[in-house]
Amino acid sequence: MKPTTWTITLSISRQSGGAPRHFQEFTLEVNPDEYVLDAVERVWAFHDRSLNYRHACHHSTCGACGMVVNGVEKLTCITPIREVTRDRGTLRIEPLRNFPVQSDLVVDMSAFYQNMEASKLNSVSPVEKADLPIDHPTPAAPAVDAERLVDCIECGLCVSVCPAAATSDSYVGPAALAGAHQQFQATGEISLLDWADHQDGLWRCHSAYECTAVCPSNVNPAWRIMNLRRHVVSQRIRSLFGAKEPRP
Amino acid sequence: MMNQPSPRKFWRWFDPRYRQIGTWAFILNRITAIGLTVYLVLHLYMLSKLVQGPEAYDAFIALAKTPVILFGELLVIAAGLIHGLNGIRVGFNSFGFGLQRQRETFIVLMIIALAGTVYFAVHMFGWA
Numbered sequence: 324m325k326p327t328t329w330t331i332t333l334s335i336s337r338q339s340g341g342a343p344r345h346f347q348e349f350t351l352e353v354n355p356d357e358y359v360l361d362a363v364e365r366v367w368a369f370h371d372r373s374l375n376y377r378h379a380c381h382h383s384t385c386g387a388c389g390m391v392v393n394g395v396e397k398l399t400c401i402t403p404i405r406e407v408t409r410d411r412g413t414l415r416i417e418p419l420r421n422f423p424v425q426s427d428l429v430v431d432m433s434a435f436y437q438n439m440e441a442s443k444l445n446s447v448s449p450v451e452k453a454d455l456p457i458d459h460p461t462p463a464a465p466a467v468d469a470e471r472l473v474d475c476i477e478c479g480l481c482v483s484v485c486p487a488a489a490t491s492d493s494y495v496g497p498a499a500l501a502g503a504h505q506q507f508q509a510t511g512e513i514s515l516l517d518w519a520d521h522q523d524g525l526w527r528c529h530s531a532y533e534c535t536a537v538c539p540s541n542v543n544p545a546w547r548i549m550n551l552r553r554h555v556v557s558q559r560i561r562s563l564f565g566a567k568e569p570r571p
Numbered sequence: 572m573m574n575q576p577s578p579r580k581f582w583r584w585f586d587p588r589y590r591q592i593g594t595w596a597f598i599l600n601r602i603t604a605i606g607l608t609v610y611l612v613l614h615l616y617m618l619s620k621l622v623q624g625p626e627a628y629d630a631f632i633a634l635a636k637t638p639v640i641l642f643g644e645l646l647v648i649a650a651g652l653i654h655g656l657n658g659i660r661v662g663f664n665s666f667g668f669g670l671q672r673q674r675e676t677f678i679v680l681m682i683i684a685l686a687g688t689v690y691f692a693v694h695m696f697g698w699a
């Protein structure tokens with residue numbers, strides 16, 4: 324069967340060197356089952372080698388290719404073109420919001436990574452601590468702890484979509500708070516609660532739940548933030564009565 | 572460099588385009604919170620008329636019975652129901668209760684708020 328071909332227009336945000344941004348249009352023929360990132364790469368390869376964008380693994384592990392596609396935060400390497408436009412349609416591609424734009428679609432994520440580091444999220448965790456929709460596999464060699472990569476791929480989509488992050492650059496953001504929660508679940512380390520328990524931490528969230536809606540990796544930051552609040556409040560109440568350790 | 576967070580981008584709180592129902596809840600909560608706070612100030616100001624004696628207060632009460640002011644009061648009731656009911660939802664969600672059902676809860680609560688507003692409208696405007 325001949326593959327379907329769609330003609331689509333990519334309207335890409337261009338901005339460099341402090342100049343105001345503008346949108347540049349490129350019309351391409353694509354297979355609708357290709358991914359948005361494939362189309363962006365084709366623009367770079369065949370139309371304009373000066374286009375700046377981030378990408379690496381192309382299989383939703385590195386978290387580099389987050390962009391705003393037709394108004395919605397997407398990990399473009401796993402977003403089929405078919406899902407976000409139609410034949411003769413347009414894809415409006417913008418850099419992530421709430422991060423300084425360095426050039427075109429590339430944003431400066433250094434503050435984000437610093438917050439992730441401060442959350443102490445370990446990039447691997449024991450398999451038995453994972454929220455997997457399957458029964459936990461028994462390790463082949465039980466003497467060795469089976470580990471897996473944690474779900475958060477540090478793509479920044481949750482920060483881009485968050486209304487609270489739009490107005491406060493000191494807010495640590497949903498990803499780092501979710502990281503602290505995950506690490507707290509794994510280790511019970513009280514200092515993580517102290518780190519999250521301030522106005523630019525847990526209490527800056529205003530429950531729009533958009534972070535969970537855009538997360539491409541099932542981290543569910545909204546639930547983690549709320550659950551961490553519960554741990555913080557319960558810890559504070561317990562410490563009033565002299566307890567030092569969290570409830571196991 | 573553009574695009575970084577800034578307090579001047581507060582308008583983005585109120586932009587529901589491409590967003591989910593949680594954003595609608597957040598927007599409605601904020602707008603009704605502002606409305607209720609403004610109303611509280613007005614309300615206290617109007618009550619202060621009491622100290623100016625019965626004439627001033629009676630004149631105000633006559634004004635309060637006009638349809639425009641009645642409609643304004645209906646908005647306050649709607650805002651109170653929306654903000655109060657959603658506030659209970661946010662309060663529970665904030666500690667992890669009912670979070671997986673937050674969308675459905677919001678829809679049900681807003682139907683209750685609408686029904687309550689209609690009930691008050693019927694009685695306030697004497698349609699019953």
Ligand code: HEM
Binds near residue numbers: 661
């Ligand atoms: C049943 C009564 C009420 C409940 C359950 C309630 C609950 C809440 C909750 C949970 C929030 C936080 C929302 C968030 O995290 O985004 C909030 C915010 C707020 N409320 Fe209420 N509230 C009530 C009545 C009122 C009244 C009567 C006023 C004004 C006179 C008011 C003014 C505000 C203001 C100004 C905010 C801040 C809005 C924001 O940050 O978006 N509330 N309320």
